[in-house]
Amino acid sequence: MTHHDVPAFHVSSESFAEGQAVPPAQRSGRMRAGGQDESPQLSWSGAPAETRGYAVTMFDPDAPGRGGFWHWAVLDIPADVTSLPAGAGAEGGKLLPAGALQLKNDGGFHGYVGAAPPPGHGPHRYVVTVHALDVAASGLDERTSPASLESKLSRHTLGRATLTGIYERH
Template identity: 75%
Template sequence: MSRHDSPNLHVTSESFRDGQILPPAQRSGKMRAGGNDESPQLSWSGAPAGTKGYAVTVFDPDAPGRGGFWHWAVLDLPAGATSLPAGAGAEGGRLLPAGALQLKNDGGFHGYLGAAPPPGHGPHRYIATVYALDVEHLGLEAGFSPAKLEAKLAGHVLARGTLTGIFER
């Protein structure tokens, strides 16, 4: 079964609603977009039997250049996890479950980088995706890029769900 055929997880957030504008907390301060670089609160349900772990990403497919922009990637979340608190993507990951691993985002650090589209570039979509996986650990190390995570996920996704926030400057 390809990841596009996999069942859906139900993903919600206390930080923003699907299709709505991202609040300042989820926008970037580091990139001068008037925000706090706080990863959104996320909850999910509906994982199929056999789920052994999760991964979560936040991706902007509308970023200029090739391949979009990875804002966050966290993997090796335990099977018992059904949510992440707001701010779990802080550098150091102290609010993440034990054993979870944050990859380096496209801004160059391990953690969540808030929304910061180029001024005048139009609305960008920030797609938070939760993946239910058939493995506890994907075997990646912190030095891997989120772009490589996609290839590693390919054979292990049992279900996935998305939530999209919008932001423009």
């Protein structure tokens, strides 16, 4: 993934800290990693003043196969929203702000799918990114693939905040 240089801002989570293990709640139950497929709590601050909206993604660059694995992608989060509760990525998105849209993850459904690296594959990084955008509505729809999101959003990205959790299955 190539990013053009944009300012960084701050994101934190009550679910896990930067560089720490992804806890069981944020691991996958569907993919037999003993988890609950609960998206992490997120709070962000310091985004550029001209931000009109946000997108949030979670990506595993260490997944086998080409192009990594997209666990979560949410678009069209209003500019006045600066946090998401744990579990906001549930299918149906009842805890998401009005107007927000979840794309289909690489597990095949619209919502958050938890960390589930192949056993014995070594540690995987789960990179949560909050994208500050210069548009309130991305103009994309739920058929957009998360893999194409980065390129579609890049010309609208004003700033980016990242938080990385680690998980290894033995």
